[in-house]
Amino acid sequence: MPQSPANQGGVATHCPYCAFQCGVQLSGARERVVVAGNEAFPVNKGRLCIKGWTAGSVLGHPERLLTPWIRNARGVLAPSTWDEALALVATRLRETQERYGRDAVGLFGSGALTNEKGYLLGKFARVALGTSNIDYNGRFCMSSAAAASNKAFGLDRGLPFPLEDIPSAEVVLLAGGNMAETMPPFMQYLEAQRAHGGQLIVVDPRRSPTAQAGSMHLRLIPGSDTALVNGLLHVLVRDGLVDREYIASRTEGFERVKALVAGYWPERVERITGVPEAQLIQAAHLLGKARTAMILTGRGPEQQARGVDNTLAYINLALALGKVGRPFSGYGCMTGQGNGQGGREHGQKADQLPGYRKIDDPAARRHLAAVWGIREEELPGPGLSAYELLASIGQERGIRALLVVGSNMVVSAPNAREIESRLRSLDFLAVADFFLSETAALADVVLPAAQWAEEEGTMTNLEGRVILRRRAFEPPPGVRTDIEILCALAERLGKGSHFQFNEPRQVFDELRRASAGGPADYAGVTYERIAASGGLFWPCPSEDHPGTPRLFSEQFATPNGRARFHPVQHQPASETPDSDYPLYLTTGRVLAQYQSGTQTRRVPELERLAPRAIAQMHPAAARRYGLVDGDEVTLSTRRGSARFTVDLTQLIREDTVFVPFHWGGEQAVNRLTNPALDPISRMPEFKLCAVRVHASGMLRDEAVDEQANNQG
Numbered sequence: 001m002p003q004s005p006a007n008q009g010g011v012a013t014h015c016p017y018c019a020f021q022c023g024v025q026l027s028g029a030r031e032r033v034v035v036a037g038n039e040a041f042p043v044n045k046g047r048l049c050i051k052g053w054t055a056g057s058v059l060g061h062p063e064r065l066l067t068p069w070i071r072n073a074r075g076v077l078a079p080s081t082w083d084e085a086l087a088l089v090a091t092r093l094r095e096t097q098e099r100y101g102r103d104a105v106g107l108f109g110s111g112a113l114t115n116e117k118g119y120l121l122g123k124f125a126r127v128a129l130g131t132s133n134i135d136y137n138g139r140f141c142m143s144s145a146a147a148a149s150n151k152a153f154g155l156d157r158g159l160p161f162p163l164e165d166i167p168s169a170e171v172v173l174l175a176g177g178n179m180a181e182t183m184p185p186f187m188q189y190l191e192a193q194r195a196h197g198g199q200l201i202v203v204d205p206r207r208s209p210t211a212q213a214g215s216m217h218l219r220l221i222p223g224s225d226t227a228l229v230n231g232l233l234h235v236l237v238r239d240g241l242v243d244r245e246y247i248a249s250r251t252e253g254f255e256r257v258k259a260l261v262a263g264y265w266p267e268r269v270e271r272i273t274g275v276p277e278a279q280l281i282q283a284a285h286l287l288g289k290a291r292t293a294m295i296l297t298g299r300g301p302e303q304q305a306r307g308v309d310n311t312l313a314y315i316n317l318a319l320a321l322g323k324v325g326r327p328f329s330g331y332g333c334m335t336g337q338g339n340g341q342g343g344r345e346h347g348q349k350a351d352q353l354p355g356y357r358k359i360d361d362p363a364a365r366r367h368l369a370a371v372w373g374i375r376e377e378e379l380p381g382p383g384l385s386a387y388e389l390l391a392s393i394g395q396e397r398g399i400r401a402l403l404v405v406g407s408n409m410v411v412s413a414p415n416a417r418e419i420e421s422r423l424r425s426l427d428f429l430a431v432a433d434f435f436l437s438e439t440a441a442l443a444d445v446v447l448p449a450a451q452w453a454e455e456e457g458t459m460t461n462l463e464g465r466v467i468l469r470r471r472a473f474e475p476p477p478g479v480r481t482d483i484e485i486l487c488a489l490a491e492r493l494g495k496g497s498h499f500q501f502n503e504p505r506q507v508f509d510e511l512r513r514a515s516a517g518g519p520a521d522y523a524g525v526t527y528e529r530i531a532a533s534g535g536l537f538w539p540c541p542s543e544d545h546p547g548t549p550r551l552f553s554e555q556f557a558t559p560n561g562r563a564r565f566h567p568v569q570h571q572p573a574s575e576t577p578d579s580d581y582p583l584y585l586t587t588g589r590v591l592a593q594y595q596s597g598t599q600t601r602r603v604p605e606l607e608r609l610a611p612r613a614i615a616q617m618h619p620a621a622a623r624r625y626g627l628v629d630g631d632e633v634t635l636s637t638r639r640g641s642a643r644f645t646v647d648l649t650q651l652i653r654e655d656t657v658f659v660p661f662h663w664g665g666e667q668a669v670n671r672l673t674n675p676a677l678d679p680i681s682r683m684p685e686f687k688l689c690a691v692r693v694h695a696s697g698m699l700r701d702e703a704v705d706e707q708a709n710n711q712g
Contacts, residue, residue, distance in 0.1 A: 176300015
């Protein structure tokens with residue numbers, strides 16, 4: 001095998017983890033690869049977090065999958081050939097559809113896939129299989145913010161301005177994001193903002209490392225975001241701090257919002273949110289008197305059953321201040337997964353076609369049918385959202401066979417014990433991944449896929465910058481790329497003529513044609529232009545177009561060009577504490593782990609920093625249960641129980657327990673989380689449910705016991 005480019009002076013590519021997509025330099029052999037920050041890349045400017053520095057460890061890891069596996073008659077996964085594995089997958093998918101209908105087969109993708117792979121997965125679902133049932137784990141991440149942005153602005157791009165604008169914002173309000181741990185290189189922009197005299201307001205039930213870096217912390221009760229923001233807007237209206245000229249010239253619907261927030265006077269908001277009246281007024285005045293200001297949301301307000309309403313409330317605030325589309329100002333969503341932005345643009349979602357088109361839009365269907373060379377009526381309609389797709393398994397007319405590409409829902413889905421049970425009940429499960437994740441371990445067929453440094457492709461980071469992930473190494477012998485896998489399966493399904501791709505660039509060229517004219521228009525983006533520029537911002541409709549770093553400066557992507565206010569009332573969470581489950585449970589991430597931990601839990605340096613799941617509690621709450629720091633504790637909700645190690649801190653509310661979600665098995669906090677869905681985005685309520693605490697001594701699943709008693 002020829003030596004890889006990394007052995008000839010290094011390769012400039014990008015980190016495999018979060019949506020910041022740090023530029024990195026790789027050098028050396030795969031087994032001893034050296035990762036360095038790329039100082040020439042304008043986003044991270046050479047900075048990396050501990051996950052980025054150690055990202056090379058997974059490339060030559062001894063647990064890598066290097067051959068396909070098929071579950072044999074004894075129920076054990078055993079090595080097979082590619083021909084055997086692909087033939088079995090194609091046969092079982094085809095047989096399932098012949099027996100139960102096309103929608104009996106589902107596909108589940110990932111926000112970690114390149115744009116090319118996400119696009120091809122959507123095309124594979126609709127053209128090779130003709131199923132409507134495809135969704136991806138990004139539904140669990142940014143879907144509420146995406147839906148809110150589309151409703152308010154007519155367009156969703158995580159940050160509608162470049163990161164370089166942040167240091168010039170006089171005030172930044174960051175709601176429910178802990179960037180110091182989840183995206184550490186981002187903090188350089190907040191550090192620069194503070195160095196310029198700016199103020200950072202952080203909204204979070206915990207005084208997280210990010211909140212500690214801020215000038216003001218609003219420690220709200222979980223689930224009270226809409227009340228808090230309506231209270232801020234009440235003060236702005238009352239004290240004459242809204243931008244009436246901007247509201248009149250660039251928006252619609254403000255009067256209804258103004259009437260609604262009149263009922264959110266500070267004393268009432270303090271009772272609902274726990275945020276003192278004086279703090280509320282101080283924060284409102286900081287925002288209202290700033291010439292430049294940004295409102296940024298993270299998963300905190302978004303991962304709720306009212307996530308769209310919460311996000312719309314924050315957007316209302318930005319619009320009332322007159323900041324959206326203004327220099328060094330606006331609203332933005334802090335996209336989480338590596339390609340969480342691009343992953344939601346090009347057809348992995350149940351209701352979308354490439355270019356961020358809606359699948360039920362007749363014009364969009366005509367356009368894509370022409371690009372794909374099929375009849376418009378062959379395109380399926382909208383399918384089930386991610387959790388609904390998984391929950392349909394075992395139901396009449398539900399999913400019977402599932403192909404999973406790069407996702408680990410046994411750890412990442414809410415109500416994860418129930419989802420694991422449903423996956424076990426499938427007629428057939430195939431998983432493409434590079435490690436035997438908790439989900440892959442349940443599969444009938446496991447297909448070994450290439451990793452981030454072993455294939456070329458584009459990614460779109462949190463600011464809408466399309467970048468090029470370069471290949472540094474050939475995949476190991478026996479390993480194939482996801483593009484090769486999908487094309488080979490399409491051939492076996494009799495649709496190979498639609499999947500004649502030999503390299504990612506060919507897929508991207510078709511993606512460009514498919515997205516042309518759509519909201520997320522990549523037609524003018526090429527590999528060569530990305531390499532020459534450090535990344536191009538969409539929309540970029542032609543090869544002579546410079547790209548669009550800043551959106552909404554002149555008009556919004558709505559029919560009349562105006563942004564829309566939306567009146568949103570505070571509503572209690574789907575589940576609130578009571579005598580049986582007296583505390584709030586909230587989830588999130590820690591510095592040394594990422595998502596379901598499939599990669600990071602295999603990196604020794606990261607395992608030493610975060611070897612197990614912790615339950616972060618206030619000492620006063622812990623004393624009520626006789627717990628001290630380091631104790632084992634069992635947390636129980638109406639869905640199940642799991643065991644964690646107590647981590648005592650004064651930095652969290654007394655009524656709240658925080659647990660990171662990177663672990664599986666008995667440490668899987670998503671066994672406890674609530675699958676209640678937002679009615680618009682279909683986002684599950686990861687961020688809050690009611691929980692009870694007791695010292696570990698038994699691991700019986702109390703929710704199962706309770707259910708059995710009720711049925712008895």
